[in-house]
Amino acid sequence: MGIVNLTPDSFFEGNRTDKSADKLAILIRKHITEGASILDLGGYSSRPGAAEVSEQEELDRLMPAVEYITKNHPECIISIDTFRSKVAKETIKAGAHLINDISAGDLDPEIITTIAELQVPYIAMHMRGNPKTMQKKTNYSDILGEILYYFAEKVEQFKKFGINDVIIDPGFGFAKTLEQNYFLLRNLHHFRSLSMPVLVGVSRKSMISRALDIEADSALNGSTALHMFALCQGANILRVHDVKEANETLKLYQTIYP
DSSP states (O other), X not given: OEEEEOSSOOSOGGGBOTTOHHHHHHHHHHHHHTTOSEEXXXXXXXXXXXXXXXXXXXXXXXXXXXXXXXXXXXXXXXXXXXXXXXXXXXXXXXXXXXXXXXXXXXXXXXXXXXXXXXXXXXXXXXXXXXXXXXXGOOOOSSHHHHHHHHHHHHHXXXXXXXXXXXXXXXXXXXXXXXXXXXXXXXXGGGXXXXXXXXXXXXXXXXXXXXXXXXXGGGOHHHHHHHHXXXXXXXXXXXXXXXXXXXXXXXHHHHHHOO
């Protein structure tokens, strides 16, 4: 899954397009050429402390990209990174294929009924609070058990609404400390018990840059190392900024474990 940031304040500057049609087209072609099977479009930055944007601004950022990909790369699967039901509905109608919700329905409960009506795949991520408050909500008594229970309840809720195509994301960097992030990664294999595909998003995140004392633009090597470990732990989808390197990692993993 190749990341396409349509915001001016995403934490990794090298992946921003910020409404530039030329930059957008270049990044999309690059991702597809390098092997991305899914493009994840985001119009609302979810980095810690990110400013809120209106629904209309989010749609204004997303819709041209959805229309461009639908017209020029119809073979590509389009994921929309949003927690808003209106944004989900409008982008799916315009040609997107699935919704990637950082809150698993907690920030806009109506998105659950919307996904059920649209009958599209749904990526549900674990987070506490919202992007402005999540880093203050890292107190867990049993982080692995609590997140597994959280997803078990969510999946049961989704099934009641008729949502069966669900992907889970442990939410690395969202309401987790550095140590908690690595504990979850080390125990990622436990998420197999949920019998759902697992998405891992660690690409260039602060859990890498802080551990190595580097900036995000120097975190490619660290991202690659964690991607291989995540695959070995059972990850099914890697959400990445650097598709070529992630695809090479996947090919090597498949060579080791044919």
